[in-house]
Amino acid sequence: MAELLYRLGTFSARRAWSVIIAWVIIFALAGGAFAIGFKGLVSSFDVPGTASGDVISKLEDKLPDFAGASGVVLFTTENGSALTNDQKSQISALVDDGKDLPDVTDVIDPFDAEQQRADQAAEVADGRTQIEDGITQLDDGQKQLDAGREQLEAGKAQLEAGIKQAQAAGAPAAQTAPLEAQLAALKTQVTALDDQQDTVDAGREDLADATTQLELGEELLGLAAGIRQVSDDGSTALVNVSFDKPRLELSAETKEGVIEHFESEPIDGVEVGFSTDIAQGVPQIFGVGEAVGLVFAGVVLLVLLGSLLAAAIPILTALVGVGIGVLSVMSFSGVVQMASVTPVLGVMLGLAVGIDYSLFIINRHRKQLLQGAEVRESIGLANGTAGNAVVFAGMTVIVALVALNVTGVPFLGLMGTAGAVCVAVAVLIAITLTPALLGLMGERIIGKRSRAASVTAAAKAKPVRQMSTVRAVVTAVLAVAVLLVIAIPSLSMRLGLPDGSTEPEESSSYLAFSVTEEEFGAGATGPLLVTATLPDGLDDDEVLEQQALIARTVADVEHVTAVAPIAVSDDSRLTAFQVIPEGGPNSASTEQLVRDLRTLPSIGSGITLGVAGQAAINIDISEGLSDVLPTYLALVVGLSLLIMILVFRSLLVPLIATGGFVLSLFATYGATVAVFQWGWFADLIGLHSTGPILSFLPVILVGILFGLAMDYQLFLASGMREAYVHGSTAKMAVVEGFHAGRAVVTAAALIMISVFGGFIFSESAMIRSVGFGLAIGVLFDAFIVRMLLMPALMLLLGRSAWWLPRWLDRLLPNVDVEGAALERRHHAVAPTETPEPVTAPSR
Template sequence: MAALLDRLGRFSARHRWSVVGAWVLLLAIAGGAFALFGGTLSSTFDIPGTATDKVTTQLERELGKVGGATGTIVFRSADGTALSSAQQKDIAGLLDRIDRKKGVSSTIDPYDTRAQQQANAAKLVAAQEQLTAARAQLAAAKAQGADISAQLGELDARAAQLDAGTRLLSASKDLRMVSADGSTAIGVVQFRDTLLELPASQKAGVASVIDAAHIPGVRIDSSSEFSDQVDGIVGPGEITGVIIAALVLVVMFGAVLPAVMPLVSSLVGVGVGVAGALAFSGTIEMGSVTPVLGLMLGLAVGIDYSLFIINRHRRQLKEGMPPAASIGLANGTSGGAVVFAGSTVLIALLALVVTGIPFLTLMGVVGAACVLVAVLVAITLTPALLSLLGMRVLSRRARARIGHPGHAQTTPRPIRTRRAVLGGALAIVALLAIAVPALSMRLGLPDGSAQAQDSSSYRAYETVAQEFGAGRNGALLVTASLPHAASKADLTTTEAGIVDTLMAQDHVAGVAPIGVNGARDFIAFQVVPTGGPSSVSTEQLVHTLRDDVSLGSGVGVDVAGQASGNIDISEKLASILPTYLAVVVGLSLIIMLVVFRSLLVPVMATAGFVLSFLAALGAMTAVYQWGWLGGVFGVHDPGPVLNFAPVIIVGVLFGLAMDYQLFLVSGMREAYVHGVPARAAVASGLRHGRAVVTAAAIIMISVFGGFVFSHLTAIKPLGFGLAAGVLFDAFVVRMVLIPSLMHLAGRAAWWLPRWLDRMLPHVDIEGSALERPQPHPGATEHRPPARRPRVRTGGRMLPQPAVERR
């Protein structure tokens, strides 16, 4: 592969304008395809086959519109006084306009509902009075000797019906839609489709009516169901991250022109990858997080991969190599490492297919496609741009010092053993301490409380929680499947008995029947919990209703609703995380075994990756669930950790960790096979690679960190987790822990059984065979030219790479 990449680099350099033109054309094609075929993005997530999904399907089959998505509109008087009759009329007019929009099955006027509730209460009072009067009349008739047994039977039946109605009214008395002081009212919009199937265009149609509405003296806020929230894909935070990356490049290169090149390359790659992915959004249901993940990865790895090749080219130019030859060699050596590094990220993302979860699979495929484009840009467009830039890739001062002896490499002293022991121990203890919060990690999807505080959806969520209780933001749908159809006379009594059982459960604020099928053997209830949709109490209630509640002999109980769906998705993702982590860890061991031809190095690399991953989860839990440093990271209402973040972080962090491992440890191996003592080789590889790894890691952290301040609530914790993971892995694991362990292991780090050495394929990731033969600084071993040179490792002899045989 090294020779192929060398030729590709030289070809790109010779035909620089053609290569640049080809990428510009691809960018235009991707942008045009998005403009022509792109569709809308969704903010919802679905896993087919969950308990909630099955119940939702049953609701649609039995009751039709009851299973559709529901959104709320909150009306609140500006001065805190009761809403006037004129304002109430305007509210009814707005809901009537929404009711005529496409996809809306019905709207619920809060004042009509209040009037209906008051009427029902009045009817019950009147019926009770009539019943009391009838009993008095019967008592008088009985005193006169009349036979009243038949009338008493009828009165008892009426009394039972009346009692059932009273119990139903009592259970739903707190489910009001107008606040006690009359200053706030809730309007409900019922869609025909479920939230997961609801077209974004229909939500946007309703949102446009709400946004255009104006009722004097009334503030109107709507819940997040009416918005896909894709307006925050690129904002100030993301731009700041790119600016920081640019500053790092300027400091590293000491010149503006070479610093701009990685940015240009990454932006071209991101444009092609993300626009190309969005072109399929019209035919494939795509979440708003999916292209943002591609954007994050494309920016980060695109800058880093181009940086690796440019850095190698600059170093070679400083040593006096001609530009054309240097471009080819840089592409064949560092470009090979880029291809390997990109392949690890690619494989890890594509491995998301094993989860069997459609939206995760799509995220993995889009992310992998963007990484693939970044690799192709790095090994083709970067050489072309280097050819266009010529010697200006170096600063004036660097050009004046070309060939200076100061550019020659020397071997540093080995790390002190005491320092290695202390550094390794501190690194492990620190990472484990940071990982401790992950032991209490809860997974969930962000609700309205996680939205930006200046957003309409956040105001709607908070107003409902304050005026009507947090549970109104996450009502559950509980269904009862009866073994036998209930008669018309017994239906109210049956409903009341079920409601009594539901009200007896902990964390239930109110219950109300909302529908019964034609056969009267399937009844649906709205159950309002005391806690919000992402609270621990609501999660406990869902499990209690499913597992512990009995509504009678043969009665089946099921739970649906958005809160229930989020719980199911989170539990499914938590259950597949160990499997996916095992796949990634196994992949890591195999890749490292082939690359470094050692048993101990892969174990060290993989253990370090697991430590950095656990520390990233611990940091996420502390910030987003516990609320630590919430003011810094914009966490105003702590809640569960984003449920799909751990799975995504495993895949991405694995690939990046292997990148840093390659660029550091391959330098150690190169020095060792050239005859440098094992411990001195560790110091040599660390000094050789730490500058570029440091710059690459800072760039990654800057780009990922920029997304922490995104308006997309599902992106903020993902950006934080990736930034924290890169921070821990690059600066603690790869630069402290791994060198310390490698130093302590000494020659044993490179031991490999002879039989396994024969089985493993020989790879030359860094393209050592392309480099000119020259003695490595610090090498002391003499090898006769007539004999195939070998290096003793772990009690046996290993053949050296091809560069050593020339």
């Protein structure tokens, strides 16, 4: 590999314009592919096989109108006064026209909904009055029946007594016949009274049934009292918009159409807001914060390389690589659903590794030129040595990112693949375009001032000294202790997805969320959709009884504010309810409520519940990603051990490298929780709202930080191994390798921190947390683990750090990452080079 890269480097330097033109053509092709293939990004996420997904599948089959996405449009007066009749009319007109928008199935007029609610309450009251009147009428009829029956029974008794006396006295039948006729007439009247009694009894049964139904309806209205579309003070109205497509299939054009429609006719004195289901769009890929981070990276390059031309090359090549990588990835958005954060991750990684990888090659080339090497030979050798390490380092990052596909989460795997593409392009750019630009610049890559500074620095170079054993022990203990303390908050990490509270304060999504929370309660910002499977063969009255039973059971669960039935399938087998929790969609109480509802025992005759809705979906996604984290972490740790054993031909060095990575990873989790969940130092980065940690952030951090950690480990420890192989003592090899690589690794780490840190000030809450996690992770790993903990432990281990069983040494291939064999074949450095002074180890 080193020899191949050497030839590639010399070719690129010799045919510089051909290489540059080739990359310009590739850039143009990527731009053309983007123009043809880009179909937009989605702002939603999904994890297959979740409980909420099963509920949505049932809804698609039996209640399709409730299976699609939904959102809320909020209208609120600017001065807090009640909406006027004219304002209400204008809102209703927008609602009516909105029903014809593409992919929209229904738009609910809040004033009609409130009127229907009031009418239902009035109907219940009227029904109660009618039942009471009916009971009164039946009671009066019963009294009349009882009085008539009493009279008839008395007359009947008299006639029967008279007939009996007449027959006892021997009266003929002709004499008793009139009495018997009268008695028969009385019995007929008694029968008529019995019929009337049956009618009264049937009426009572009907009234009893009506009373039962009325009470059930009254109970359901009471349980749904907390669900409102217009605030109590009349200042705010919520318009519910339903779509015919699931949220992942809902196009940006559809959501933009809804926003444009409801903003098309401004209403005097009324503000309009949209829930994140409608208004959460694609975050800005590159903004002011990112530009500032890039400028800071340029300053670091200028300080390290001492030349404006040299400092410009890594930034230029990184920008070219990012452009090609991101445009190529986004051109496939019409084939696969691509999350909005995917290209941003590509920009982050492409810039960071693109600058660093080019820097490593340029730094090696400059050192060789300062030692008297010929330009093209130096470029080839730098490409075959530092470039070889760049390829290997890039491969570790790529493998870690591609391994995200094993999580089984489609959008996460796609993010990893997109990031891997951008890293791969950055590697290719570094080993081809960088040598080409270096070839064009020739000796100008080093100015006179840099040459003079180099001579002065060589003359004043002080002997490197070995760290004492006591200092090494103290350094290792303090480094581990600091990382463990910072990691403590990670024990309370909660995962979730952003809601409206994390949107920019001036956005319509934040307006909708904050006003809805204030006027309708926190639960109204994230209602749940609960379904119940009913027994077969129920009539309408029995369905109502079951709905009341279910609503009553759900209302008794802790953290439920209100519950209301909203639909029943045509076959009466599936019914749906809207449930308003006490807390918002990202609150701990709502998360517990979802779990409690799903674990409820069967209701009545085997009725089972399902829970969906945006809050439940977010919880499912977070739990799904949390479940795959241990598996992915184990995979990455195992991969880390194998790669390090292969590179360094040692068992303990890989253990140190991997253990340090795990420590820095959990410290990163802890710092992220402290800032984004607990709110520590949130004001410093302009974070106005805290909440759960972005659900896929822990997994993303594992993959990316692992790759970057191995980069720094590679550039530091490989120099130590090289020194050890060439005869230095084990402890002096650590000192020499660290001394040789610390400057470039420090610069590389600062560049990555500045690039990632620029994204902390993004408008998107998702991008903020990703940028912060990567920046702080690089800070911990590069400066605490790689530059303090790792050298200290290797000094303490001495020769045992490089121990490897002989049988394993024979099995492993020889991976010459630093290209030592190449250097022996190609002598780019003048033979008069003066070695750096080294002192004996201190005791």
